[in-house]
Amino acid sequence: DQQVKQNSPSLSVQEGRISILNCDYTNSMFDYFLWYKKYPAEGPTFLISISSIKDKNEDGRFTVFLNKSAKHLSLHIVPSQPGDSAVYFCAASATGSSNTGKLIFGQGTTLQVKP
Amino acid sequence: DAGVIQSPRHEVTEMGQEVTLRCKPISGHDYLFWYRQTMMRGLELLIYFNNNVPIDDSGMPEDRFSAKMPNASFSTLKIQPSEPRDSAVYFCASSKHSGQVYGYTFGSGTRLTVV
Numbered sequence: 001d002q003q004v005k006q007n008s009p010s011l012s013v014q015e016g017r018i019s020i021l022n023c024d025y026t027n028s029m030f031d032y033f034l035w036y037k038k039y040p041a042e043g044p045t046f047l048i049s050i051s052s053i054k055d056k057n058e059d060g061r062f063t064v065f066l067n068k069s070a071k072h073l074s075l076h077i078v079p080s081q082p083g084d085s086a087v088y089f090c091a092a093s094a095t096g097s098s099n100t101g102k103l104i105f106g107q108g109t110t111l112q113v114k115p
Numbered sequence: 116d117a118g119v120i121q122s123p124r125h126e127v128t129e130m131g132q133e134v135t136l137r138c139k140p141i142s143g144h145d146y147l148f149w150y151r152q153t154m155m156r157g158l159e160l161l162i163y164f165n166n167n168v169p170i171d172d173s174g175m176p177e178d179r180f181s182a183k184m185p186n187a188s189f190s191t192l193k194i195q196p197s198e199p200r201d202s203a204v205y206f207c208a209s210s211k212h213s214g215q216v217y218g219y220t221f222g223s224g225t226r227l228t229v230v
Contacts (some may be wrong), residue, residue: 002156034218043119043206043221044158089158091218102171103219105150107157 003027004092006106014114019077021109023090026071030092034103035064035075038087047088048075080113087111119222121207127228133195136225139188140209148208148219149182149192158206164190197229 005024013019023033031052036044050057050064050073057064063076077084090106120139128134140147148163162172167184175182179198184190194201204226208219 006157036218041223043208043223045221046218049218091158102160102163103148104160105158107155 002107003030004090004104004106006088006090006109008109009107010110010112012112012114013080015082016079019075019080019084019111019113021075021077021088021090021111023073023075023106024071025073025092027092027094027104028071029094030104031095032093033064033066033073034091034093035062036089036091036105037084038089038108044089077111080111082113082115085111085113119207119209119220121205121222121225123225124223125226125228127230128197130198130229131196132229133193134197134201134227134229136192136205136207136227138190138192138207138222140190140207141220142188144209144211144220145187146210146212146219147184147190148210149190150206150208150221152204152206152224161192194227197227199229202227202229 003026034049035047037047038044048059048062048064050066055066066073087108087110089108091103093103122137145166149161150158152158161174162182163170164184180194182192204224206221206224208221210219
């Protein structure tokens with residue numbers, strides 16, 4: 001059972017436009033959410049996180065939105081750049097659980113930004 | 116800071132052989148995680164340690180998989196005997212705390228091919 005789902009395997013956008021990557025989760029105990037970026041032949045790198053007490057967190061060109069009632073979060077990249085082309089993973093954690101250190105990841109979405 | 120170091124980067128082995136993957140976490144990090152990346156399931160948590168003690172191994176697929184952390188600076192993931200369906204990229208990650216806010220630091224991964 002996939003507790004964190006990224007239903008779009010791939011996304012292609014034009015340079016300068018907005019990229020929107022989506023993620024859904026099923027476990028209502030999740031209270032921290034993170035996005036990671038992964039380039040080929042490298043490990044994933046942390047991008048941005050959000051606590052469930054917020055509905056938005058912004059860091060430069062990257063903004064994460066959280067809709068708890070819909071159990072949905074999204075990552076917006078504005079403006080998109082060719083260097084943003086990578087695989088993006090959504091992850092979630094339940095800090096109140098016994099496995100507080102555990103991050104559950106989605107399947108990933110491959111973003112291609114065309115020049 | 117050399118980051119999380121994994122070895123080998125690539126491993127090709129024959130079905131039935133024993134495979135050992137190695138990881139050196141970042142000094143001072145007290146959490147260590149083993150993940151496996153596949154197309155279908157994305158990043159799948161296999162096992163994680165806190166202060167060298169295994170906390171959750173519920174993601175370990177079968178008894179053929181085992182992991183150890185004999186000290187704070189070294190961990191191994193062993194597959195014996197290996198099977199073609201074990202072919203994947205295996206990542207090790209570490210974090211100072213439980214990683215919800217700032218995420219984990221991943222190694223570059225070991226690409227395992229079982230023929």
